[in-house]
Amino acid sequence: xxxxxxFRPYVxxxxxxxxxxxxxxxxxxxxxxxxxxxxxxxxxxxxxxxxGTPASAEPGVDVDKLFLETGIVLLGAAVAVExxxxxxxxxxxxxxxxxxxxxxxxxxxxxxxxxxxxPTSSLxxxxxxxxxxxxxxxxxxxxxxxxxxxxxxxxxxxxxxAVTLVVFPLAGEWLGLSSRQFGVWAGVSMFSTGPVAAxxxxxxxxxxxxxxxxxxxxxxxxxxxxxxxxxAYAARSAADPGVRRLWAEFPKFLLGxxxxxxxxxxxxxxxxxxxxxxxxxxALFTLAFVGLGLSIRIDDMRAVxxxxxxxxxxxxxxxxxxxxxxxxxxx
Amino acid sequence: xxxxxxxxxxxxxxVDHADDVGGTRLARRWRALDRGxxxxxxxxxxxxxxxxxxxx
Numbered sequence: 001x002x003x004x005x006x007f008r009p010y011v012x013x014x015x016x017x018x019x020x021x022x023x024x025x026x027x028x029x030x031x032x033x034x035x036x037x038x039x040x041x042x043x044x045x046x047x048x049x050x051x052g053t054p055a056s057a058e059p060g061v062d063v064d065k066l067f068l069e070t071g072i073v074l075l076g077a078a079v080a081v082e083x084x085x086x087x088x089x090x091x092x093x094x095x096x097x098x099x100x101x102x103x104x105x106x107x108x109x110x111x112x113x114x115x116x117x118x119p120t121s122s123l124x125x126x127x128x129x130x131x132x133x134x135x136x137x138x139x140x141x142x143x144x145x146x147x148x149x150x151x152x153x154x155x156x157x158x159x160x161x162a163v164t165l166v167v168f169p170l171a172g173e174w175l176g177l178s179s180r181q182f183g184v185w186a187g188v189s190m191f192s193t194g195p196v197a198a199x200x201x202x203x204x205x206x207x208x209x210x211x212x213x214x215x216x217x218x219x220x221x222x223x224x225x226x227x228x229x230x231x232a233y234a235a236r237s238a239a240d241p242g243v244r245r246l247w248a249e250f251p252k253f254l255l256g257x258x259x260x261x262x263x264x265x266x267x268x269x270x271x272x273x274x275x276x277x278x279x280x281x282x283a284l285f286t287l288a289f290v291g292l293g294l295s296i297r298i299d300d301m302r303a304v305x306x307x308x309x310x311x312x313x314x315x316x317x318x319x320x321x322x323x324x325x326x327x328x329x330x331x
Numbered sequence: 332x333x334x335x336x337x338x339x340x341x342x343x344x345x346v347d348h349a350d351d352v353g354g355t356r357l358a359r360r361w362r363a364l365d366r367g368x369x370x371x372x373x374x375x376x377x378x379x380x381x382x383x384x385x386x387x
Contacts, residue, residue, distance in 0.1 A: 006358035066369055073374025252367030256374045263378060273385035280377060 013060015016053070017067075020044055020290035021283070038202045040286045041165065044293020053294050064291020068194050069253040071284035072212055076260030077269065077277045079209060090330050091184055094323070095217045098188045102319045103129035103225065110311040119143040122229060123153035124308055128315050131219045132157050132192025138222055142230045155300055156308040157191050160316060162296045165195040169202040179206035181327045187214025188327075189320035194292045197285065219251045 020043045021036075027043075028036035047053075053061055106125035110116040116124070119140070126139035133154045140150035168190060172182040182203045190196045193215050200211025264274060354362070361369065 003355060003357065006354045066366055066373070069366060069370030070373045070377075073370050074377060076374075077378070252365055253370035253374070254367075256371030259371075260374060260378055263382075268387065269378070269381060270385045270387045273381040276385065277378065277381055 010060040010063060012054065013057040014063065016047075016057045016061060016294075017064065017287045017290045020047065020293075021286040024286060024290065035202050036286055037198055037208075037289050038169070040289035041198055041293040041296075044290040045162075045296045046293070048294040048296060049298050061291050061294055064288045064294075065194075067284045067291070068197070068288035069251075071281045071288060072193075072197070072216070073253050073256035073260055074277050074281035074284065075209060075212055076257040076262075077264040077274055078281070079213065079261045079264070091187075091214055092217055094184065094188055094326055094330070095214060096221070098319060098323060099129050099218055099221050099225070102315065105318065106311065106315040109314050110308075113314065114307045114311040116307055116311060119145045119233070120149050120153055120308070121311075122233075123149060124156060124312055125315075126225060126229070127153055127157035128160075128191055128312050128319075130222050130225055131215070132161060132195075134192075134219075135222055135225070138226055139229050142226050143233050152305070153308065156305075156312055158296070158300070159309065160312055161190075161192045161195040164190045164316070165199055168199040172199075172203050172207070175324070177203075177327070178331075179204045180210050181331050183207040183210025183212075184214045184331060185320070185323055185327045186211045187218065188323045189316065190215075193219060194288065198289050198292065201285065216251070216254050216257060220254055223247065223250050 021040055024036045024039035024043055027039045028034045103125045106128050107121055110121035110124055111118075122143060123136050123140055123145060127133065127136040129135070136154045136157060137150055139145075140153070168186050172185070177185065183200045183206070186196055186199045186203075186207070187210065190199060193212075196215040197208060197212045201208030263269060264277075269277070364372070
């Protein structure tokens, strides 16, 4: 057994992601004004829904999330730390306010307006309020939720990920938002990390950076929210709150992003190195977004019920409207 | 999305359909890592290579 043998199962899927990524670059070059990352998602979704992902390609395709997170780590090299530190307190304040307020609002809407019971209401609130599917499964584990409830809530969040991925960039263009305003707006309003980054980069490179950084700040709160839920459900939960839980849910790649940002901003990397790292980050994002598109399945979304869709829709409309007013006033 | 994939996402692990007990020692150690740590290691390795190839 050699390293090459270890790598072999991943080859078909990586070829599929690579082919989609190459095609997206070719199409984006041929059509003015079209971002390759948006084309990558579209190609993935088209292939996924037309022919599906071959079983032999699944191991390689499933590496897409690793590509996304590594791309985010490398994005640290493109971040001007001074600019982000200057806006940091405002953005951080917005993130904390919208995560806390958004989760409470989603719980109230789901339970009172749509009569959704616990823990499904909490799974939907966590998914919409923090970081999409990963929040649904993390909070589901804390609350000892059934696998079916987690899958149901995750499918609802994935449905909105697909819709917001298309709607937000169009809305940002129509509303005439600056790159920073759009990035932060998408970062506090949308759900999963991949679609937030894709929507940001669909607007502009700067918007993509702001969207990703804002979303990372939101993701970092997952541990705190898991502890809060654990305490709120203390009588029923078998999970242990505390520092261990905070650390377990903390997205470790965020540390890599901060380290790379520190190295790049300390002047240790030459302009040639920064340019090359930027190209690798772009390539990883393109590969990841083909995988993101492949995971969008129309058939799965048809199975989602009306009540959770209604609850999450009300949450999204209210949160994104308030967030829009906030970014316009503050940024 | 399957329940299995949901479980993998909750652990932050790379969803791995390869045989978990097979492979070289390096591959087994890599698969045992949380996906966030994998991304951190890969990202820092790429930056380190650039520090060496493109000195200031």
